[in-house]
Amino acid sequence: xxxxEKELKEELDNKSYEFGFVSDIESEKAPIxxxxxxxxxxxxxxxxxxxxxxxxxxxxxxxxxxxxxxxAHVKYTKxxxxxxxxxxxxxxxxxxxxxxxxxxxxxxTMEKLGISIEEQKKLSxxxxxxxxxxxxxxxxxxxxLGELGIIFCSFSEAVQNHPDLVKKYMGxxxxxxxxxxxxxxSAVFSxxxxxxxxxxxxxxxxxxxxFRINESGTGQFERTLLIADESSYVSYLEGCTAPQxxxxxxxxxxxxxxxxxxxxxxxxxxxxxxxxxxxxxxxVYNFVTKRGICGYRSKISWxxxxxxxxxxxxxxSCILKGDYSIGEFYSVAVTNNFQQADTGTKMIHIxxxxxxxxxxxxxxxxxxxxxxxxxxxxxxxxxxxxxxSQCDSLLMTDxxxxxxxxxxxxxxxxxxxxxxxxxxxxxxxxxxxxxQRGISEExxxxxxxxxxxxxxLNKLPMEFAVEAQKLLEISLEGSVG
Amino acid sequence: MSELLIEIKDLECRxxxxxxxxxxxxxxxxxxxxxxxxxxGSGKSTLSSVLAGNDNYEVxxxxxxxxxxxxxxxxxxxxxxxxxxxxxxxxVEIPGVSNINFLRTALNERNKFYGIDSIPAKEFLKMVAEKxxxxxxxxxxxxxxxxxxxxxxxxxxxxxxxxxxxDPKLSILDETDSGLDIDxxxxxxxxxxxxxxxxxxxxxITHYQRLxxxxxxxxxxxxxxxxxxxxxxxxxxxxxxxxxxxWLKTDSNI
Numbered sequence: 006x007x008x009x010e011k012e013l014k015e016e017l018d019n020k021s022y023e024f025g026f027v028s029d030i031e032s033e034k035a036p037i038x039x040x041x042x043x044x045x046x047x048x049x050x051x052x053x054x055x056x057x058x059x060x061x062x063x064x065x066x067x068x069x070x071x072x073x074x075x076x077a078h079v080k081y082t083k084x085x086x087x088x089x090x091x092x093x094x095x096x097x098x099x100x101x102x103x104x105x106x107x108x109x110x111x112x113x114t115m116e117k118l119g120i121s122i123e124e125q126k127k128l129s130x131x132x133x134x135x136x137x138x139x140x141x142x143x144x145x146x147x148x149x150l151g152e153l154g155i156i157f158c159s160f161s162e163a164v165q166n167h168p169d170l171v172k173k174y175m176g177x178x179x180x181x182x183x184x185x186x187x188x189x190x191s192a193v194f195s196x197x198x199x200x201x202x203x204x205x206x207x208x209x210x211x212x213x214x215x216f217r218i219n220e221s222g223t224g225q226f227e228r229t230l231l232i233a234d235e236s237s238y239v240s241y242l243e244g245c246t247a248p249q250x251x252x253x254x255x256x257x258x259x260x261x262x263x264x265x266x267x268x269x270x271x272x273x274x275x276x277x278x279x280x281x282x283x284x285x286x287x288x289v290y291n292f293v294t295k296r297g298i299c300g301y302r303s304k305i306s307w308x309x310x311x312x313x314x315x316x317x318x319x320x321x322s323c324i325l326k327g328d329y330s331i332g333e334f335y336s337v338a339v340t341n342n343f344q345q346a347d348t349g350t351k352m353i354h355i356x357x358x359x360x361x362x363x364x365x366x367x368x369x370x371x372x373x374x375x376x377x378x379x380x381x382x383x384x385x386x387x388x389x390x391x392x393x394s395q396c397d398s399l400l401m402t403d404x405x406x407x408x409x410x411x412x413x414x415x416x417x418x419x420x421x422x423x424x425x426x427x428x429x430x431x432x433x434x435x436x437x438x439x440x441q442r443g444i445s446e447e448x449x450x451x452x453x454x455x456x457x458x459x460x461x462l463n464k465l466p467m468e469f470a471v472e473a474q475k476l477l478e479i480s481l482e483g484s485v486g
Numbered sequence: 487m488s489e490l491l492i493e494i495k496d497l498e499c500r501x502x503x504x505x506x507x508x509x510x511x512x513x514x515x516x517x518x519x520x521x522x523x524x525x526x527g528s529g530k531s532t533l534s535s536v537l538a539g540n541d542n543y544e545v546x547x548x549x550x551x552x553x554x555x556x557x558x559x560x561x562x563x564x565x566x567x568x569x570x571x572x573x574x575x576x577x578v579e580i581p582g583v584s585n586i587n588f589l590r591t592a593l594n595e596r597n598k599f600y601g602i603d604s605i606p607a608k609e610f611l612k613m614v615a616e617k618x619x620x621x622x623x624x625x626x627x628x629x630x631x632x633x634x635x636x637x638x639x640x641x642x643x644x645x646x647x648x649x650x651x652x653d654p655k656l657s658i659l660d661e662t663d664s665g666l667d668i669d670x671x672x673x674x675x676x677x678x679x680x681x682x683x684x685x686x687x688x689x690x691i692t693h694y695q696r697l698x699x700x701x702x703x704x705x706x707x708x709x710x711x712x713x714x715x716x717x718x719x720x721x722x723x724x725x726x727x728x729x730x731x732x733w734l735k736t737d738s739n740i
Binding site: 432433434435437438439440441442443444445446448452453455456457458459460 | 538539540542561562563566567570571572574577578580581582583587588589591592593595596599631648652
């Protein structure tokens, strides 16, 4: 493990937002505002086929008719959708064959993010598809994956090279009519990742993508489509960092997972978008639609560590359609200062003998508001289905809030649904005990919080678990009051 | 010539509006064992909390000189780094944090303070093996979460294990005997005795003479209404066992 105390100290010394820098790369931007012409412009910039443009235009028409949802337990100034540029791509001079051809400034950015592609390639066996603003500029390990028939590329490439797969599955789990933000995303999505694991293939490495908002005022509309064909397995990691900004940045991603019969998808996220400053100024709005569908005996497991964003609105969900399918949701959501999070999951049991597990750990500090919102729905045909939910809240101050909104809809009498919830405040006695042993308050908080979140952190792949621990620590600095 | 470890002078403190310590004086030299006894509510546990730096208590007067340094304004962790250790009467549970990780963090934080490198894993584990043997700590407890689901005896033994790991200059045992059966008491006392040296000192806070059969004190102090009203040797504890505290209370009122 590369993590040392020294590194930790350096990080603790640096109190401001760690990744709050802006890289100076020329980018090509669309004019501000949103109308049909912009949708057409995005599509033509990406040289898309007609069917893709039609999908975008149809989504745009649907979006115009919709209004922004306001049922979530969050308060914010609604973004002005006409004051955002919907497309920004780093200027590309030519196709890149190796890292030497990558803009050195971009390489530096990646290094600051701790990605260091070379090192990642060598050490961790992680194929990195790095999304800078909206266009993927560096993809590695493609060849190795290619040998197994695994497709891992940017969404735009998939549209060009694998149109049949995209056409078949795009919108099949999150239809463009699903909600306000998914409709918007479907109209203007810039890029994202596409992944296909063929039948019976076990992806030998963790796939990861790093998203990053880079251009001031550019909305980021990522789109991820991940298909695990029958009896395949894949573990996918997604990590986010964003530079410091005064104005609010909108992030409305759509992630669709398809686990066909007997397939397994493990999807892990560490989300660290800029949360705004200590006074609540700035920060990213993170309105994400994530959903997966399970076939017969398949399994989808969502693990998320959410520390960033000013406002989070996110419910990674599973549709358990196939008999004996399994859905899991493990979440740690940290809010500090004026952050607001409304996050949770939906487990929709349709098939017989389906099983779902929800473990949610909320941590609220400062004056933040942290809500768990979850739906467990057992359909008429979901005989012998089981759900277990555990929602814990940890309060760090007297001024923050923790809320739990569990919804249970059960239409089948043979199902078993369990819900457990606890709320606790970080104990002065615990802190004093640690301090008496020579552990400073900040470090003690981090120990206690990491212990509290351990059940979830343990579900993350190793390299992510370490990063996530550091994030929790940084996010909660000076948070006990 | 014995060397002074800690000197408490005219110490007064309060919690909320209640005065607890009211002019306490105590001197402890290296190599000594002091027992502090006294009726309920006399301020015994407050004294241990105040020495460890619990900021729920406000020191309103007096001084605490520890190894030549005034510490009454010092943070609890710095006192710990300087060699102050409190074995808690009620050790808290920290779910999800392994005992081992907890101690490694504690040692590394101290090293950091003194500008020493983190302790290498191998060395650390060797130390854990040695010290746990010394205090008879069950192997499986080391990897469990700090005090979580430990029995009363296990918690106390774990306190002594932590004490062994941190090797403090001054150890304050706050009613370490409470809730222990006689076998557990012997094991804990045995551990404490093994850790005794000419370089450190121990303060044993207790209600009962029994513990002092195993950890033999050089001095016994009686605390009453936030003051030490009587100091004697081991025989004073035996006398208290027989006569209770009332005869002293009357004395002090004169």
